Amino acid sequence: YTAMDNSAMVLSLVGVSMPNFWLGLLLSLLFALKLGWLPSQGMGRGFWPLLRSLILPALTLGTGAAATVVRMTRSSMLEVIRQDYISTARAKGITEKQITKKHMLKNALIPIVTAVGLQFGQLLGGAMLTETIFSWPGLGRLMVDSITSKDIPMVLGSVIFMAVMFSFVNLLVDILYAFLDPRIKSQYKKSPLRRRGVVA
Structure with a gap:
């Protein structure tokens, strides 16, 4: 555990x-x-005034999500680093940079991708408060204004749109699993439903 690791852990806890x-x-x-x-x-x-006005809302909305991803990345990397194939790679003389890039990070990505997909839903919910605080026009502020004015159809439409977007992101996360872990892709190819032409 280095000083940088401890500092990142403290900052991520504060952000969460x-x-x-x-x-x-x-x-x-x-x-x-x-x-x-x-x-x-x-x-x-x-362009520049818009970029300047975007900095504070982006920091507000992204700090918690980034802190969660940092914590998940750290814990996942610490779990992978204890595996036997990491010790084997070091015994073969592979540099730490190559081990981290080719062996550790790739095998640690599945929990990280899961965390990123879940954070998307929290970003949609956090955008309601962030857009209200900074007076930014967006889906979150539209939903707050619709609730205040009792515009039920607009509220329902916003909720349905958020649900569809969240479901789509989770579908992309599931598809990414097959690219990140070849075992998942091979299990799908060997599935009896796949051989019968039925897609689950």
């Missing part, structure tokens, strides 16, 4: 435990009101 709305208010207070570096609300016109 910090609510999005509170982080957004703190970032807006520091960088917009105190320092005046970034706009606190709204969308700028033009």
Whole structure:
């Protein structure tokens, strides 16, 4: 365990435990009101003003998700590094960089991809608060405004759209499993339903 590893663990714990709305208010207070570096609300016109106004909402929305992925990556890599084939690769004289890139990271990707797919749903939910705090037009703010104005069809449409998007992302995650782990692909090819022409 190195100092960088411990620092990443502490920062990821802070990111996971910090609510999005509170982080957004703190970032807006520091960088917009105190320092005046970034706009606190709204969308700028033009490329650079739009990019500047995107920084705070992106940090607010992505901090928790990135922290979760960092923790999952760390735990998955620590689990893979204890495997026998890693010791065999080191005994053959393969460099640590090649071991990490070709052996460790690829075998540790399945839990990470799962975490990324689950984080997509949390991003959709967190966008409601983030877009409201920073006055960004988007699906989350549209849903909040629809709930406030009791626009039931718009609320239902937004919920259905989020559910479809979340299901589509999870489908992509399942498809990625076959590319990341050849064992899953071989099991699918050997499935009796596959041989009969029936796709599950």
